[in-house]
Amino acid sequence: MATGTAALRAALPPALAESLDGWQEHLSLQRDLSEHTVRGYVGDVVSLLDHLVRRGGGTVADLDLAALRSWLALGRTRGDSRSTTARRAASARSFTAHLRRSGQTAEDVGLRLSSPKAHRTLPGVLAADQARAVLEEAARPPAEDEDAADTALRLRNVLVVELLYASGIRVGELVGLDIDDVDRGRRLLRVLGKGRKERSVPFGVPAAEALETWLTRGRPALATAASGPALLLGVRGGRLDPREARRLVHAAIAATPGTPDVGPHGLRHSAATHVLEGGADLRSVQELLGHASLATTQVYTHVTVERLRAVHARAHPRA
Structure with a gap:
């Protein structure tokens, strides 16, 4: 949590701090949300409660619709985007729903809180040849003076890039893999996704080759007593951060000329887009990515349509 948020939280009245602590515990233990998600939700509500205190409130009973609306409006005047406002409103609604369920308030005031829908932006993706160039860059030949540790890290890096693109899994899912989560014979990953939902994700031959090389030549050079079953290791032998x-x-x-810096999530978007362009149906891609809702997956259809329009504009004689 940012230093500013921590200071605001420490200054909250005890009654508000206690309600916030209970909600945070609910998010972590009962809803089983990730640490990153919980941190974001709590940061939003700390801001809300600080706003409530500035309005003269001291308990959650003082939290009403007017306070919620003025808090969002204040954020907008400070430059919050539509997506930020939508996220902050969702955090507030989660908090007020918990207050009602736990009997701390007589009603859920957040039910009447509306917020602008976030603009759905098209995810950044690589073209197939760009993805191939990135993978080739990751697997470039070693330097002549490369030692065993450098070799191990290079082989690990190759596997990270290969698996992210081959499977479309999230970074958090990737680093959470144990050796036993990999079915090397059937080329499947057992992935624990959001909400602790488990799914099986296939990967291709190049990723399988990178995996075998890492397990035989790379991982043993980094492994220590603290490594445990982690598939991917950091330089000190612990699970890769x-x-x-x-x-x-x-x-x-960045080392691949002419390629946009889409990052790890861009490899996930690219994998989904290329699978769709190759003829996969949307339901299969939903399962591959671990999306709870098909609506989340449908954004990739817009990506492929945009690409089709671009190709048409370049290639059709009467475009």
């Missing part, structure tokens, strides 16, 4: 995984993907993409 998501931030390091993101950094190395950005580095591989």
Whole structure:
């Protein structure tokens, strides 16, 4: 949590702080949300409660629709985008719903809180040849003076990029994989996604080859007693940190000339788009990505339509 948010939280009256603590525990233990998601939700509601205190409120009973609306309006005057406002409203509604369910308030005041719908932007994706170039860059030949540790890290980096593009899984899902989560014979990953939902995700031959090389030549050079069953390891032998995984993907993409820096999530978007362009149905892509709603997956149809329009404009004689 940012220092500013921590300071605001520490200054809350005890009654509000207690309600916030209970809601945070609900998000973590009962809804089983990720640490990142919980941090974002709590940061929004700390801001809301600070606003409530400034309006003279001291308990959640003082939280009414006027306070919610003025809080969102204040954010808009400070430059909050539509998507930020929509997210903050969703955080507030989650909080007020918990207050009502737990008996802390007589009604759920957030039910009447409306907010602008976030603009749905098309995800950044790589063209198929750009994705191929990134993978080739990641697998470039080693330097002549490369030592065993450098070799291990290079082989790991190759596997990270290959698996992200081959499977379309999230970075958090990737670094959470254990060795036993990989069915090497059938080329399947057992992935634990959002909400602790498990799914099986296939991967192709190049990723399988990178996996075998990592397990035989790379991982043993980094493994320590603290490695446990983690598939991917950091330089000190512990489980690979998501931030390091993101950094190395950005580095591989940045090292590829003419390729937009879409990052790890861009590889996920690219995988989904290329699978759809190859003829897969939307339901299959939904299962591949682990989306709870088909509506989330449908954004990729807009991506492929935009590409089709661009190709048509370039190639059709009467475009």
